[in-house]
Amino acid sequence: MTIDPALARALSTVVDPEIRRPLVELDMIPEAVLDGTVARIRLELTVAACPAADRIQADVRQAAASVPGVERVEVEVGVMAPAVRQALVERLRGSRPAQLGPGTLTRIIAVASGKGGVGKSTVTANLAVALAARGLSVGVIDADVHGYSIPALLGTDARPTRVGDMMMPPEAHGVRLVSIGMFVDGNRSVSWRGPMLHRTLQQFLADVWWGDLDVLLIDMPPGTGDVAISLGQLLPHAEVLVVTTPQRAAADVAERAAEVARQTGQRVLGVVENMAGLAQPDGSILELFGAGGGDEAARRLGVPLLARIPLSVALRAGGDAGAPVVAAEPTDPAAAAVIALAEALRGTRPIARRSLPLAPA
């Protein structure tokens, strides 16, 4: 491995967009030499079909060209030898337990609801984008087996890139995501049973390279089924946000979902009331789903009502279009409520990002 010191300094700023580490640290640049005014660089991609290949190569060229005296940059692109890739995967794996295990600095928040259709996925997607827009590093696991909608809500159909036996999650609106929907063909519903779901969740936590996450949001299936129990076992240190509508009956079932989380040791952070009253042009409020469900659930659970998100055409349309309203139309009252929730969550616990050590193998 020969690397010219001036080129090494310049190339140290080039980061793999999926792994988010400098290429030199990942052994992706085994050679970078100066031959008069020509910089000759060997770039080794982790996998042949790397979707970020063009971007990486362009960044390498730009960095090398910035070195004084360099007039031409020649980049030879290849693919890592299997042994080098395996060593990299091992190093990434080695730094992973610190990321999501009990001592983690990543805040893990499961978004749960008692019943379906209350807007849990819409809230999760928008909250993730709002947190990312505030400078946090955010990941989302879509664990909603029957209603996996996070990729569509974030406007992406990209799939994870496989590097060895690890998966690099795609990113949309600044949020890294994996979804059960990325692993089934077409628009089929998933009829997996408990053990299969448990293994899939385990894989999402263990085999996905999340990098340094500040927050990991998990979109749970509605109710108190297998996924809730598995997640409780896998992540007893997760916190839970309960989404409900203003309907009193919805508050009852929401309370049950929260109790299941508590039985596994998870902490219920608070309640989010979604689909609250819609302001009418004449100033009156249309309470399509009644009122008071959020307050009632929060009171019974002894936790705060963290947000009241009104019914909103813009929120619904943004979801349908894959353009989250918090980014597309942040002044919409529903968007403003989600943004305020993001701010409130940021305030409830300091979020410190720790750089995971990537010691040479």
Ligand SMILES: Nc1ncnc2c1ncn2[C@@H]1O[C@H](COP(=O)(O)OP(=O)(O)OP(=O)(O)O)[C@@H](O)[C@H]1O
């Ligand atoms: N505040 C809101 N105003 C208007 N429409 C909303 C609001 N919140 C969610 N919706 C719409 O309600 C429908 C259900 O939302 P969503 O899919 O997010 O619910 P869910 O609780 O995740 O459902 P499930 O868990 O059954 O998949 C969607 O069409 C969504 O656009």
